[in-house]
Amino acid sequence: MATDNTSVDGVAGRYASALFDLANENSAVETTESDLVNFQALLDESPDLVRLVRSPVIAADDQARAIAVLLEKAGIGGLTANFLKLVAANRRLFVIQDMIKVYRSLAAKARGEITAEVTSAFALNDEQVASLKETLKASVGKDVTLQSRIDPSILGGLIVKVGSRMIDSSLKTKLQNMKTALSGAGA
Template identity: 45%
Template sequence: MEYSGGIQASLSGRYATALFELARNENKLDAVGQSLAALKQALAESADLSALVASPLISREDAGKAISAVSSSIGIDPLTANFLGVLAKNRRLGALSAIIRDFTTLSARHRGETTAQVVSAHALDDNQMATLKTRLKSMVGSEVSVDASVDPSILGGLIVRLGSRQIDGSIRTKLNALATAMKG
């Protein structure tokens, strides 16, 4: 069954598809999804963990040991922990963020949801996230899963990517447009 819609064309997509199919076949999609969400949060909060997954200087063995320790400390399920070990062994931990993003997209499609990638200048609170999901649902006509990230350089507003559409309501883009218009 084809879920990827072009995701398999990338390295991260191939790994995400493999993990997705394995999790689906073992009825562990929810557990793997929760583990990857916890890992994504840990990557965002820990500079050391981000450096570990990004560094090509760390040996395969050391990366495997470190990722195993991290997995047990944040409660990663065994399937995801094994997958992370494979990534470390194959020197693919650098693609972990993209793999998590692609897995999330595949899972959302499997549940009949659309995934929206949302960039904001600061983290959205629960109320803002609920309002955003409601508005996106009315635009799309189906449930929307939001993959939120923070980029302070946009100054304010949101950038929303929904499929092939991008809605850029960031202050940075508006200021750049104004500067271009003033140049004449």
């Protein structure tokens, strides 16, 4: 049962775990994960949508109506659409991104994979993703699912988080370290 995992604490964990269990019972784990990935992509592309899901001042009915229209236009239906509508009705949309992360981790664990969060300054191409997956697989000894995020503020390089380990090779961090070293050398 998914709830045996300690990473499912809190509101996001309970909702994601319940969704995973329901999807598993209905043999819809992959379909649900794909729909959630699509919804996350919509969030990544639209600051307005992020404001909609995070705003405590927007009425639950208004959020639910907006989400229903968005889901229909995005082609997200079935279990995932019902789940997202329930989350909106229960005023829990503000943690939907965490719910998606936890669900994807549960799905990856069920497939025998490990999830790695990767932050890059720009979108990685297929060759870069494949290379990164192979490198991580060699490091951790299991297949790796990547959850990519784009953050132009890191300037270049990658920030990779696998479990409790984080590797920060971003240009921003390297420049900050250099600045610290140089300011310390002049003292």
